[in-house]
Amino acid sequence: MDRATAPVVGRDVDAVLFDVGGVLTLPDPVAFEVALAPLGATGTLADRVRAHYVGMHAHATSARDGHEVWLDYIEAYLATAGVPEERRDEGRTAFGRVFGHHCWRFPIVETATAMERLGQGGTPLGIVSNATGQVEALIAHLGLCQVGPGGGVPVDVVVDSAVVGVEKPDPAIFAPALEAMAARGVDPVRIAYVGDSVRYDLAGARAAGLVPVLLDPYDLYDGVDLGPGASRIGSVHELLPPWAGPGAQAADAPGPEAD
Structure with missing residues (x-):
């Protein structure tokens, strides 16, 4: 519309x-920089702000059910934050250590x-x-x-x-x-x-x-x-x-x- x-x-x-x-509020982009920079993430502060909305778009269009839709959010966030594809497994772990109600x-x-x-x-x-x-x-x-x-x-x-x-x-x-x-x-x-x-x-x-x-x-x-x-x-x-x-x-x- x-x-x-x-x-x-x-x-x-x-x-x-x-x-x-x-x-x-947004997931704290500074906290995620600390978590993801050691993995070679190249995204700027603005990229990490945008990453939330890209993630929510992936969440909205996901073919998964239930809480599994958040897996698509995480993948989209990591990609937008510039985490290299070859380090995405580590990225998911690092993301999960920060993502929770304290990060908003x-x-x-x-x-x-x-x-x-x-x-x-x-x-x-x-x-x-x-x-x-x-x-x-x-x-x-x-x-x-x-x-x-x-x-x-x-x-x-x-x-x-x-x-x-x-x-x-x-x-x-x-x-x-x-x-x-x-x-x-x-x-x-x-x-x-x-x-x-x-x-x-x-x-x-x-x-x-x-x-x-x-x-x-x-x-x-x-x-x-x-x-x-x-x-x-x-x-x-x-x-x-x-x-x-x-x-x-x-x-x-x-x-x-x-x-």
Whole structure:
């Protein structure tokens, strides 16, 4: 689906929920440089950032089932990070020693900036993530966001799959977030969910009745059918209305009478 069809806050949707991994944070490219450089990896920092999204594209298009789809993610990551083919076996081992919930600590500041601009205009925001119970503390520690006032962007709700006992693509994970959005007067059909996974994020959002949005910063899904109602963005800034763009002031946001 063409990026031009992506929803805009205030026109097509009234609230935005976000995944964390791949949207607010990435596997730490510095940690992976330490792990992979001894194997002759030639990739730059930018290559290792891109490697995550190349890996998620491989994950989305994998013919494997279950957790085995992550094998394709790893292969794509290693190739993009410049690990020589003859050292890929060692690369898989080195990758596995780092890849886990502790590695998702590299902040995507661009997303946080876009969230801040949305929040300044009064847009309800929230987080829904497949995680291991650490995500609320992590994003607060990184200064990205937290429920209520704090060092990051104030959001209405943070949902961690390990805390609620269900994970995407099961739509039940969205229930606490939808309750928080309902308290702000927002209907599910007017809520965008931004993620980087076709299998988990788009499928889960669609099943929950939300507007599925894939973050695709490298245009890897050009021409790929993402399923009914889904669209792609290269940056969360593409969701911003004119009143939330760079240099805009919160006072520029439309009031209720302009809805």
